[in-house]
Amino acid sequence: xxxxxxxxxxxxxxxxxxxxxxxxxxxxxxxxxxxxxxxxxxxxxxxxxxxxxxxxxxxxxxxxxxxxxxxxxxxxxxxxxxxxxxxxxxxxxxxxxxxxxxxxxxxxxxxxxxxxxxxxxxxxxxxxxxxxxxxxxxxxxxxxxxx
Numbered sequence: 356x357x358x359x360x361x362x363x364x365x366x367x368x369x370x371x372x373x374x375x376x377x378x379x380x381x382x383x384x385x386x387x388x389x390x391x392x393x394x395x396x397x398x399x400x401x402x403x404x405x406x407x408x409x410x411x412x413x414x415x416x417x418x419x420x421x422x423x424x425x426x427x428x429x430x431x432x433x434x435x436x437x438x439x440x441x442x443x444x445x446x447x448x449x450x451x452x453x454x455x456x457x458x459x460x461x462x463x464x465x466x467x468x469x470x471x472x473x474x475x476x477x478x479x480x481x482x483x484x485x486x487x488x489x490x491x492x493x494x495x496x497x498x499x500x501x502x
Contacts, residue, residue, distance in 0.1 A: 358479070359397050361422020362406075366394075368427075369413045369420075384408050403476050407435045407497070417493045421479070424492070434500045439473035441498035446471075449489055460488050 370380055381388045386405065393399035401409075410417045411434075418424040435441075446453065453467045462481065469475035477485070486496045 358421045358423070358483070359394070359400055362401065362420060363395055363397065365420050365422060365427075366409065369415065373413075384412055400479060403438070403479055403482055406479065410499075411435055417497065417499070421483075421493065423483075436498055437473060438476050438497070439471055441496065442470050444498050445485075445489060445491075445496055451489075456485075456488070460484060 370377070377391060378388065380386065381391055386408075390399065394401055406417055406420060410420050413420075416424050416428055419427050436444075446456070453464070453471060456462065457464050457467055462484070466475070466477070466481070470477055482493055482496065486493045489496060
């Protein structure tokens with residue numbers, strides 16, 4: 356399955372477990388109902404900020420939500436720092452410069468600079484690419500913390 360199908364299936368499962376309606380979820384998270392239906396019909400991919408908001412709300416792994424983890428873990432993840440903070444931390448932890456990252460991934464320097472400075476968020480595709488490069492989960496890449 357592609358990640359959008361997994362996202363839809365796993366989100367529906369989380370909502371079912373909480374006995375939550377689509378309308379309630381959209382109201383709770385201040386999501387556009389029509390945009391939600393575009394996700395469900397697989398016409399549109401969610402932004403990273405939306406995925407984080409949903410994962411934080413359900414205290415679940417982003418990797419699970421996107422179908423990259425096979426099951427919903429009992430470990431609860433609850434805090435996602437701003438991406439630029441997480442990005443700087445992961446670069447430091449792995450000892451990789453933005454120059455090296457550009458060289459190895461071919462992600463544009465301007466995008467890396469925007470992410471690092473907090474003026475732009477990466478797409479889900481870029482986040483998945485970064486996680487693959489660092490050989491880590493998306494939750495690890497985003498420096499989400501267990502509670």
